[in-house]
Amino acid sequence: MANEEEYSGNVKQQLAKLFDASLKAAFPTGPDVEPLVAACTSKFGDYQCNNAMGIFSKIRGQNTEYKKPASVGEAIVKNLPPSEMIESCSVAGPGFVNVVLSKIWIAKNIQKMLIGGIETWAPRLQVKKAVVDFSSPNIAKEMHVGHLRSTIIGDSLARMLEFSNVEVLRRNHVGDWGTQFGMLIEYLFETFPNIEDVNETAIGDLQAFYKASKQRFDSDPAFKERAQKAVGGEPKYRQAWMQICEISRKEFDKVYKRLKIQIEEKGESFYNPYIPGIIEKLSEKGLVEESQGARVIFIEGVNIPLIVVKSDGGYNYASTDLTALWYRLNEEKAEWIIYVTDVGQQQHFDMFFSAAKRAGWLPADGSTYPKVNHVGFGLVLGEDGKRFRTRSSEVVRLVDLLDEAKSRSKAQLIERGKAEEWTDDELEQTAEAVGYGAVKYADLKNNRLTNYTFNFDQMLNDKGNTAVYLLYAHARICSIIRKSKKDIEELKKTESLVLDHADERVLALHLLQFSEVVEEACSNLLPNVLCEYLYNLSENFTKFYSNCQVVGSAEEISRLLLCEATARVMRKCFHLLGIEPVYKI
């Protein structure tokens, strides 16, 4: 890995360093301020430093040579250390310092990436180890579109962190414990007196089985009482419980396999044995109080307390989550713990995070590590604007949904004549990459907090901001390179990238901003930021390609290098979004 000096990945950070030096030199006696640097799209520059106004208002009235903010801006420019990064600087309006980057420097950095690999552009984060708690369906209940969203968003966040060299524990916090298991187990014993008979085929649809047992539970008090006692440690109960989990797990795995999701199950039951000790620790700190027979933690600003031991003595979602948090911090030594669920669970997370802060497990202000974040997301809606369901108003089976995405994208490819052109394998693989990619991208491209409407026609449209459009764009770039019949590996060594055309420069600068965009998407836990970047990249490429002839031009080598760099960055974006790239179309 390149050392700090050589690190060219993050333009913003490097400029911030230069401006920091300038601010210290121009104002040695203060005020002490952080450099404020941001990319901009004005015609005056590529980046802007916005410190002048703030500094001026702090020193105004003191007897200085600075009579207006613009002169503070001038001083910032004058004291900027010389750097090959910068072509020119100017002060605009009330003191905005505009920076035009050197195109030679931009070209040099892209060449470095081509030779050293995209990993040289990996963001550098402060954390070493993180937990991403995502997907997390409940045993014996259906895995619904909400879990699909959690799976897609969580996987992408995990990928971005992993790319940034963070060790990520990908955790499936499945709901595999609680009173409903007593109910299921008891019902299982009734239906199958001989436990050996229990398997998928015998049970059939686990959700229907769940419903039937719930009915029994609600209508027969004697059954209910037996069910409530069934959550014991007896071997036959344990075995029955494991059978049920296994059946559910097989269902979940079908979805994970299709979407190529890596995740490790550490369900709620795993933390069960640790709960009493943790409640004890919290009690010793004076956090746990009695309230209406239950044991609770009061949270400032919230009128209902967090129940950690129910009035019947049992534990709940909150006791498990507090314990899991403790385990992750102390046993697994994670510094950043990220939970991906629908926004409906916001309050639960806010409350147990507050409890953890009260207990001193986490810093109170939440800005330093160890840190926790709830990554909430909105609903998936159907065409009718209501919660997404199938026609029969049953919940949508996720596997069916994914199968349909694939078969629709396959039909599109056949329509384009690919069945004749390609092998069956190629057709299958592309249909899968495009179909599943479309589902993932449609989800990730929205700000996760907003609800989004599930629409196959829209997500599989080959125009507009869709995975199909982007995957095809990438495939076209690959085909331009192939058709040139040039050996890119050889071209790279020539270091002949020049950015004389305005559209070449815009594209190249956008490529160079990849690292800071990933960093932003990571720090703010917003995959849509990366989607927007990818879409703009594709648009910038289209503009470049329609205005700059590549193959057969005098600039062919340089422009092929730019094509290759674009394809590489696009592929990394796809990878970070969990989408398989397509190389030909």
Ligand code: ARG
């Ligand atoms: N099983 C829960 C659900 O389906 C999600 C669990 C999220 N993770 C957590 N640590 N609470 O809603």
